[in-house]
Amino acid sequence: MNKLQTALERALPIVAAAYGEQFGVNVVLSGTDAYTDGETIYLPLLNAMSDLREVLFGYLAHEAAHVRSSDFNTLKKCKSPMEKSCTNLIEDIRIERLIQEVFPGTQFTLNAMWSYIVEQGMSPPATPEDNEATKLFQYLLHRLRSEVLHRDASTPLAESSQRVVEQTFPVGFFVRLDGLLGKHLDNLTCSDDCLKLARAILKALKDAEEEERQQQQNQEQQQQSSDSSQGDQSQQAGGSGGSGDGESQPQPGKADSSNGGDANQGTGDSQQSSADSDGNGNQAQDTGSGNQSSSAQGASDSSGDQGQPQGGNGASLHERLINETNLPEDAVGQLREQLADQAREDNDGERVAIDTSSVGSDARNHGDTSSLKTGILASSTIRSRLLGLLQAQTRQKQWLHTRGKRVDGKRLARLPTGDSRVFIQREEMQRPDTAVHVLLDCSGSMNRIQEVANQATVSLALAVSTIPKCDIAASMFPGIGGEVSPILHRGQPVRAGLGRFAVCSSGSTPLAEAMLYAARELVASKRQRKVLIIITDGAPNNGGAVRYLNDLVAGHVDTYAIGIGSTAVSQYFEKWSVINDVKELQKALFTIAGQFLDLH
Secondary structure (H helix, E strand, C coil), X not given: CCHHHHHHHCCHHHHHHHHHHHHCCEEEEEECCCEXXXXXXXXXXXXXXXXXXXXXXXXXXXXXXXXXXXXXXXXXHCCCHHHHHHHHHHHHHHHHHHHHHHCCXXXXXXXXXXXXXXXXXXXXXXXXXXXXXXXXXXXXXHHHHHHCCCCHHHHHHHHHHHHHHCCCCCHHHHHHHHHHHHHHHHHCCCHHHHHHHHHHHHHHHXXXXXXXXHHHHHHHHHHHHHHHHHHHHHHHHHHHHCCCCCCCCCCCCCCCCCCHHHCCHHHHHHHHHHHCCCCCCCCCCCCCCCCCCCCCCCCCCCCCCCCCCHHHCCCCHHHHHHHCCCCCCCHHHHHHHHHHHHHHXXXXXXXXXXXXXXXXXXXXXXXXXXXXXXXXXXXXXXHHHHHHHHHHHHCCEEEEECCCCCECHHHHHHHHHCXXXXXXXXXXXXXXXXXXXXXXXXXXXXHHHHHHHHHHHHHHHHHHHCCCCEEEEEEEECCHHHCEEEEECCCCCCHHHHHHHCCCCCCCCCHHHHHHHHHHHHHHCCCCEEEEEEEECCCCCCHHHHHHHHHHHCCCCEEEEEEECCCHHHHCCCCEEEECCHHHHHHHHHHHHHHHCCCC
16 A cells, blocks of 8 residues: 555545444535534544544544444533533443444543643643642543543542542542442443433432531540540549648639539530531631632641631532532543544635435436436547557557567568677557546536536446446436535446446536545555546535645546536636537547546
């Protein structure tokens, strides 16, 4: 395989079309957009493919996984922003793992996509400055991508995030979280399962928080009981001492059991602290911006200053997470925006839209070839002239040599003079194998000239198919269902399906989609030279897309255009000619065939 063919094979439209076909999804190259509507994936056209091609194909695999496996109504069932973010996170893990199992090659492009996201800082680790919801989200994201999808870029971020969340959430939560992930991650069968797991994780936090609160209350009760017991013992000891040295007298700040009004004086600070807590014995600092709330795990601050609950309303940690709206932006969403911005710069705002999946069923064989008679007769003359030229040029150079198998009888007289150069040597001209694809326009604007276009196509097919080291394929656009339909597949006999060339005019002119299909078909051929011949009136649906594909195949495919009754082809193609009636058909076809066969 030569380098040019390899380069064309790796071009974005070719790979996007192949991926779409392989994944069973519809892919549209939209010029500047990157998104999916649940049925179709829209990809931007990027010039800097050397840097971003694997990233873009990873994005395509990610979105294809959503289209194949996600229920887009699930997120509508979420009851809070945090629940929605966690559900989407778990769903991303589920669908990426699933598509990697079905299409193992996607692991490499998905890894490339995620590594790029991390390198660009689109998904940082959790930090102490983050609010509690962000800490938990970033921890779950990097932990699951590292442990489940084996995204190496997330491993150090998961470790860093873990150190942060361990200082924020109750220990019991992590025990419950490990149990939930171990039980459910391998059994997620649909998007709703991801929602259920997200809700279970948030409930696990609530349960762990309640458990810790209960433990703290039990400890406080035990401490109060112990303090009361020690106080009774002290009173008994003081009463029996009676020495008058003042040791048994109440001290400032101490509770006197004989004075009911002062009995709680010594616990006033503790009660105030409890009132200011978040409801589970933890203290939270109010930052005013909602970006940070620090929740201790039952451990008191050595300075005794634990601050106020976030928001100042005494909400629990679970409640704060549920009500948090300042959550991280979806990393794939950030990538989508960056790709779209890059595409806008590359395309300078020109509208380009190519549906890579617009290939329909084969053209029907109508059987009636009477309208093709002129084209069939013309093909015979063209074929004879081409074969004659080929034969004449196959052995262009001939000379005499001292060795060989064939003797030139006219030169035998040289032998007595000592000149032994009487053997004929010829240089065999090595012509490259050639693959030809003809695209036939049968849009509504071709109505009056469709018969001439049909005759041109059948003439080329019959003529080229008999030339050594050449084969041909032909397609019509629009075809069945308004898409591109093959008329003749490469390697098929032409005469057996002549009735398929008698096409009728209708519909629009999806020339860009037809050119993409032809380029894909030519890339699949093992022939060295690739030739594309377009027969049209030259008015495509999307001129920008046609120009884009012209630039794409330049240097890889020799493109020729035959304008039927119109010079519009000159606006899109460098090599073109125009015919107005059947009489000019033979000359035009012979000229084009001679060019790609190097006969002129």
